[in-house]
Amino acid sequence: MSFKDLQLNKPILRAAAEAGYDNPTLVQEKTIPLILEKKDVVVSAQTGTGKTAAFALPILQLLFDRQDASKKGKKIRALIVSPTRELAVQIQENFNTYSTYTNLRSTVVYGGTSIEPQKDILKKGVDILVATPGRLLDLHKQDVINLDYIETLVLDEADLMLDMGFIDDVNKIERLCPKEKQTLLFSATIPHKVEHLAKTILKQPERIEVAQNASTSKNVSQLLYYVPKRNKIELCLHLLRNTIKGNIIIFRRTKFGVDKLEKTLFKNGYKADSIHGDKSQTARQEALNRFKKGEVNILIATDVAARGIDISDLDAVVNFDLPNIPETYVHRIGRTARAGKIGKAYSLCSADEKNYIKTIQQLIQLQLDIVEDHPYPLDPKVKPIIHKSKKTGSKHKKGRKSVASKKKKKRWY
Missing domain, CATH: 3.40.50.300 (P-loop containing nucleotide triphosphate hydrolases)
Structure with a gap:
């Protein structure tokens, strides 16, 4: 037609x-x-x-x-x-x-x-x-x-x-x-x-x-790297040096994370720009234009800032932080391999994000390809650290007055 x-x-x-x-x-x-x-x-x-x-x-x-x-x-x-x-x-x-x-x-x-x-x-x-x-x-x-x-x-x-x-x-x-x-x-x-x-x-x-609600493009290779949280930046730099080439969008969950990664990449000699909700509209548009013109080849973004952006020649998407909503993963990797082209999606998963992978795979009805051959593997026995508050409640027993409050009271007896 x-x-x-x-x-x-x-x-x-x-x-x-x-x-x-x-x-x-x-x-x-x-x-x-x-x-x-x-x-x-x-x-x-x-x-x-x-x-x-x-x-x-x-x-x-x-x-x-x-x-x-x-x-x-x-x-x-x-x-x-x-x-x-x-x-x-x-x-x-x-x-x-x-x-x-x-x-x-x-x-x-x-x-x-x-x-x-x-x-x-x-x-x-x-x-x-x-x-x-x-x-x-x-x-x-x-x-x-x-x-x-x-x-x-x-x-x-x-x-x-x-x-x-x-x-x-x-x-x-x-x-x-x-x-x-x-x-x-x-x-x-x-x-x-x-x-x-x-x-x-x-x-x-x-x-x-x-297409199905959750279908991901057949033209995207989806690669998964298990990595300790503390080594994510090193692994990201390793992949940028050796594996990922071309125009790339890197997704992070928070604005703070976006800024931090942008500074690190800049220090390591990469041309990167970023977009997130705290930046003015003009700054966001300028960053996007620089990326589209090829003045920078890496764009770091939060999900809201990047939703629906149409960048025609995107070679790869990196999920630096995995999204907690599985549909967001589909939107992210949908940025590459548009209009019949091929693309790659790299996901860095730390121990505390393993559940996210489970729900993503259930949604897309597909097993991601795990890459084990990299310098920062995650020990499979490592359990996610759950931070608990050290406080165990009041030091005073309920119903008992503290020594200080007893001293202050003048008794009538």
Whole structure:
């Protein structure tokens, strides 16, 4: 099948072809016709399957006939809500690319950066708005955004949005839009809370599932290294020197861990950059741009900062800390081996993370390949250290007064 078979018009097809897309992916093939029929849709598909174009192309097509209103007269008719700033910026870039040969205008708004320039663009009038929930509600409260004309509402990465605690914001945004609208919900996985959200706000949705909820790409070699916690940095450096080549993302669980590893790699002569929630939006975007341009070849990130980031040529993913949620592992390694390429995933597992490996393997229905031949093996007999508090309760027996308190009291007898 080609994009021509999906009833998209010439200007949109031309822009898609120039961006290097001739044939739709499976998710696009299934989703685009339903969106063009104005149906509500729930789509479950991993990152890297072409989800953004699956809603961007048909939305542009639906708005195409009314694109010539003067800029001032433009009303926001499509709203895409995204959980993270990076993802929102990326979606907006896609809309920009696909709308090259139309007069449709789109913009993106997100927190962590000055609100005034965003207000200025909105006042000039846009057709399509991409937004993170918090900033969207701020701008609505200030009467800068009017959601009365929304025809299509897209909730992207719904599972992450709910994990990040945006459920109330999402419900509020949905209520601010007109009752009669098309709602599209995209999610990598469909846990119970996403299912509940879909039932609450969608009308008789069509369901599309591309690949299993937890499938990992066949093109990713998944390697597992058991290593004592104290030797993880040494093993990571050893692998970077001898084994892992090309463009790499290293995942750590905490912001502190990201910063610490970045300093260590820098001291050892590696070009690395990092993204996490404490960095300003500008700093995060700059780090990402440097990585995409090849100025640095290692990006160290926390999960929230890296979710949904589309980096086309990623050779390897390193799980420096294993995630405690098995689905997160699937998202992480889904960064590599996109669009038919091959990639590698390296996981460093210390004694206290062995349970995480168990739940990951159950989810992906696959045994990870254990690499035993490395300089820092973990003794299989080592049990994880469980830190217990040394305090064993009060030194005073319950009900007994201390000697000091007895001395202070003046007795009447």
